[in-house]
Amino acid sequence: MNLIAWNCQGLGVALTARNLKEECFRKKPHLVFLMETKQKARYVRKLRRRCGFDEEWIVDPVGRSGGLALWWSNVLTVNILFSSVNIIHTSVMSAAFSTPTYITFIYGPTDDGDRMLCWQEVRRISNNIRTSWLCLGDFNDIMSQDEKCGGVPRAWKRIWNFKSFVTHCELEDLGYNGSWFTWCNNRDSPDTIYECIDRALGNLQLREQFPSLQVFNIDPARASDHHLLFIQCQYENYKENRPFRFEAAWASHA
Known part of the structure; x- marks a missing residue:
């Protein structure tokens, strides 16, 4: 099972919509979670069809901020167990491949x-x-000061609160391949700030079910301040089998 999670910061931007469509066709995810869509359901639904997904769950933005979208292909059965402006909690099943029993999609408030x-x-x-x-x-x-570069250091109490939350839920950070940070304020130095605030967490049962799970941190051409996360639950690193070709220059050597 493959998933994409992205704080796109507005689907109405042409570059954002184009990059999202390209990533969907390139990565072929079975499920996509979008945060800060800033668009009503009608527009989000139209873009979902263009990206090739069959089903959806949409949380409209409040005013000009927020908005969540969950898209999935009909190879999945997704049941919405809880939904709010910040959380979509689901159970997932598929007859085609193994899936996590539960997937919770989170857009953490800034307040x-x-x-x-x-x-x-x-x-x-x-x-x-x-x-x-x-x-x-x-x-x-963030879970440590190492996950932030630039600006004022994060208050230790806030870091402790987040780590306590993760520990209480018996989750662990799944890490990722790619840049160390997932967000940048895109300001010129010395005002540049980088943070690792986009992540995937999993419990012990998830690790046991998907020992090869991999998370990739991808920068979609600056369409958003946030990088895109691509998760492969059953990752296999295939090596291309190249055909043998004889080089003409070899004939000049004994």
Whole structure:
């Protein structure tokens, strides 16, 4: 199973929509999670069809901010168990391949109080999970000072709160391949700030079910301040078998 998670910061931007479509056709994900769509359902639905997905769950933005979209192909059966402006919690099944039993998609609020309420809701969800669980998105939080470069250091209390939330839910960071940071404010030095706030988390059961799972951190041509996360639950590094070709220059050597 392949997934994409991206804080696209507005699907109405032509470059963003084009890059998203290209990544979908290149990576062929079975499921896509988008944050900060900033568009009503009608527009998001139209783009979903252009990207080749069959089903959807859309959370409209509040005013000009926010908005979530979950798209998936009909090879999956996705049940929405809980939905809000920051969380979409689902159970997933497929007759074609193995999937995590539960996937929770998160767009962490920027306000400290709202973010703590969001973590409380995910903690409540975790109390009922006994099988494989994947949790991914833009958490708007970091787990150590090493995950931020530039600007004012993150308050230790905020880091501790996030790490406590992850520990309570019995999750662990799944890491990723690519750039160390997933977000940049795109300002000129010395005001440039980098952070690792987009991530995928999984429980022990997920690790046991998908030991080869890989997460890739991809920068889609600066269409957004955030990088795109591409998750392959069953990753296989295929090597291309090249045909043998005789070089004419070899004939000049004994």
